[in-house]
Amino acid sequence: MNKRVLIGTLVAGALAATSLQAEDSVFVGHLADLSGPTAFVGKNYADGIRDAMSYINSHGGINGTGLEFETIDYAYKVPQAIASYKKWVSRNNMVAMQGWGTADTEALISFVAKDKVPVYSASYSGHLTDPTGKNPKTQKPAPYNFFYGASYSDGCRALVQWAAEDWKNRGGSGSPKFTHVGDNHPYPNAPKEACAEYATELGFEVMPPIVVSMKPGDFKAQCLSLKDSGSNYAYIANLGGSVVSLVKSCGTVGTDVQFMSNIWGGDKPIFEAAGAGVKDYIFPAMTPFWEDDAPGMSLVREISRESDASGNAFRSHHYMRGICSAYYMKEAMEWAKENGGITGENIKQGMYARQNWVPKGLEGVCLPATWSSEDHRGINTVNIYKGNYNGGDIKVERVTQVTLPRREDWLGY
Numbered sequence: 405m406n407k408r409v410l411i412g413t414l415v416a417g418a419l420a421a422t423s424l425q426a427e428d429s430v431f432v433g434h435l436a437d438l439s440g441p442t443a444f445v446g447k448n449y450a451d452g453i454r455d456a457m458s459y460i461n462s463h464g465g466i467n468g469t470g471l472e473f474e475t476i477d478y479a480y481k482v483p484q485a486i487a488s489y490k491k492w493v494s495r496n497n498m499v500a501m502q503g504w505g506t507a508d509t510e511a512l513i514s515f516v517a518k519d520k521v522p523v524y525s526a527s528y529s530g531h532l533t534d535p536t537g538k539n540p541k542t543q544k545p546a547p548y549n550f551f552y553g554a555s556y557s558d559g560c561r562a563l564v565q566w567a568a569e570d571w572k573n574r575g576g577s578g579s580p581k582f583t584h585v586g587d588n589h590p591y592p593n594a595p596k597e598a599c600a601e602y603a604t605e606l607g608f609e610v611m612p613p614i615v616v617s618m619k620p621g622d623f624k625a626q627c628l629s630l631k632d633s634g635s636n637y638a639y640i641a642n643l644g645g646s647v648v649s650l651v652k653s654c655g656t657v658g659t660d661v662q663f664m665s666n667i668w669g670g671d672k673p674i675f676e677a678a679g680a681g682v683k684d685y686i687f688p689a690m691t692p693f694w695e696d697d698a699p700g701m702s703l704v705r706e707i708s709r710e711s712d713a714s715g716n717a718f719r720s721h722h723y724m725r726g727i728c729s730a731y732y733m734k735e736a737m738e739w740a741k742e743n744g745g746i747t748g749e750n751i752k753q754g755m756y757a758r759q760n761w762v763p764k765g766l767e768g769v770c771l772p773a774t775w776s777s778e779d780h781r782g783i784n785t786v787n788i789y790k791g792n793y794n795g796g797d798i799k800v801e802r803v804t805q806v807t808l809p810r811r812e813d814w815l816g817y
Contacts, residue, residue, distance in 0.1 A: 429470040430737070430746045432457065433492040433501040435508065440480030441618045442505060442591075444644025445668050445722045449526050450475065452719070452726020453502045455710040460730070462710075466737045469746060472496075482508045486515070493519050499748050500524065500733055506591040509549065516548040520748040522736075522755070524550050524729045528667065529594040530557035533780045534816025542816030548748070550755055550775060552728040553690040554786045554808075556666055557817060560599035560639055562688060562786035562806035563664045567637045568606045570662070581634055583661075584613040585626070585650065586641025592618070595666070598817050599639065611635055620645035627654035635661050643668035648677045655681035662686065671720045675791050675798045682793040686803070688786045691724035691769050693800060698768030728770035731763035732782075779815060784808045 434453055437446035457471050465471060474492070478484040485508035492498040498521055503509050506527035513532070516523050525532065528551050537545030554562070564582060571580045582603045586592025600610045611633045616626050627650070630638060638661045640647055647669045654661070663685050670687025692698045707727055709715055736754030740746045743753070760772040773782035785807045791800045808814075 428468065429472040430466070430499045431492065431496040432471055432473040432733075433488065433496070433498050434473050434475040435478050435485055435488060435501065435504045436475055437480045437504055438477040440478075442480050442643060442668075444673075445671070445720070446480075446504060446526075448720045448722040449504070449726040451711060452707075452723040453730050455707045456727045456730035456734075457502075458710045459707045460734055466734065466746060467741055469737075469741065473502075478504075478508070480505055480508075482511050486511060489515060493521065499746055500737070500751055502729060502733070503527070506594055507589065510543075510590060513544045513546050513549060517545070520548060520752070522548050522550060522733070522748055522751045524552070524733050526725070526729070527551065527591065527594075528553050528556045528559065529590070530555040530598055530814070530817050531594065532816075535780050536778060537816070538778070539812065539816045541813075546780065546816075548752060550732070550780060550782065552725055552732055552770065552773065552782065553667065554688070554783050555781060556595040556641075557598035557814065558781070558784055558808050559667055559688045559786055560595040561602045561808055561814075562788060563639060563686065564599060564603045564606055564608065564637070565806055565808075566686065566788050566804060567662065567664065568608070571636065576636070579607055579609040580636040581611050582608040583611040583630060583633060583635040583638045584641060585616055585630065585638050586613070587618040587646075588615050589618060592641030596641070598814065608637075614638075616642060616646060616650055618642050618644075618646050620649040623650050623653040624657050626650070627657045627659045630654065630661060631657060631659040637662045637664060640665040640669045644674070645677075647674055651678040651681040651685075668722070670789070670791060671722065672718075672791075672798055672800065673720060675793045675800075679793055680795075682791060685791045687789055687791065689721050689789050690771055690783070690787065691721050691728065693721055694719050694724075700762075700766035700769035703765040704769055724769055728763070728766065731766055731770065732761070732773065735761075735763050779810065781810060781815065784810055 436450035476488045500522045503523045503525040506529045509525040509527040532546045532549040534542040535547040665687045675682045736751045739754030739757045740750035755775045759774045775782045788803045790803050
């Protein structure tokens with residue numbers, strides 16, 4: 405693509421910013437949920453992606469090639485996601501996409517494989533990790549799907565591994581009870597079967613799942629069901645306002661259970677909203693937090709100034725994961741440019757070019773990752789944190805780090 409273009413961001417179809425002129429450009433589509441049921445965290449993640457791509461452009465692009473990108477708020481609606489994808493492929497010659505949800509990412513698996521467009525999703529569904537379909541449990545081979553972080557299944561497996569140890573440390577007797585709590589939707593359902601299977605393997609009694617809407621509401625009935633089940637550990641598979649409602653409702657009816665959430669269900673804004681109901685809340689994270697001083701946080705703070713010149717805006721760990729996703733794509737594009745050009749197929753090969761890979765400048769922020777043509781589980785390490793709300797003083801502390809085996813029977817599942 406050898407044309408002189410303005411590089412910038414299009415938000416909902418309107419030109420929002422320009423920051424660089426370049427001789428060459430490649431187009432990256434960006435799907436975001438800024439107004440739908442997952443916008444509570446979707447906006448944070450989208451800000452990280454958008455700021456990172458703007459920063460890359462303002463610092464030379466991909467070795468001189470600019471990123472032309474468009475952010476579309478698809479409000480978590482699969483038809484809109486598919487329509488945006490098709491438009492970008494046909495009109496913009498898209499070479500890669502930064503995506504979002506599980507339902508839309510899984511719906512696009514066959515499209516992106518046929519079109520050879522790498523998709524970096526914010527869905528960590530285990531279904532996206534088998535590029536060849538060699539595991540009989542894999543729903544569809546996903547050769548062009550990537551994400552930064554442990555899969556939802558591995559995240560949940562790490563939590564039940566922690567819970568098994570916690571049960572011993574508490575002096576618990578017999579089999580602890582484990583319950584999956586979430587909406588009947590591809591995103592909360594993604595790890596349900598895989599995690600329940602591992603919980604059983606570790607000696608848990610797995611209770612029937614409890615369905616809780618992703619929309620905020622009064623969940624006292626579901627909390628009473630959880631209480632009556634005698635569950636000791638409950639995995640929260642939803643996010644945002646739904647989690648806040650659940651924690652508050654369960655506090656009201658006196659549900660005594662150890663909550664553990666997926667990576668979108670635990671962050672400081674949740675604790676601020678849920679208030680005193682948050683006690684020893686367990687959740688995974690794949691980056692440091694905003695106040696931490698890891699070496700790569702200096703670059704994160706520079707990137708943050710793309711949309712907050714003051715440098716004072718608080719960023720959640722979802723924002724940092726967005727930056728990691730954009731920077732793995734950036735460095736795969738750099739490899740592609742040196743090895744035949746920035747095409748979707750070459751970007752995909754660029755994802756396999758390194759092992760224990762941390763993007764330059766983000767040391768201590770992005771965990772080392774390894775993708776191969778046979779295995780798209782980039783990361784199998786999970787940091788587990790505990791959050792507490794002590795009269796408004798929110799304390800988040802790391803509990804442990806779990807590294808899971810790359811079992812073949814867990815690939816794509």
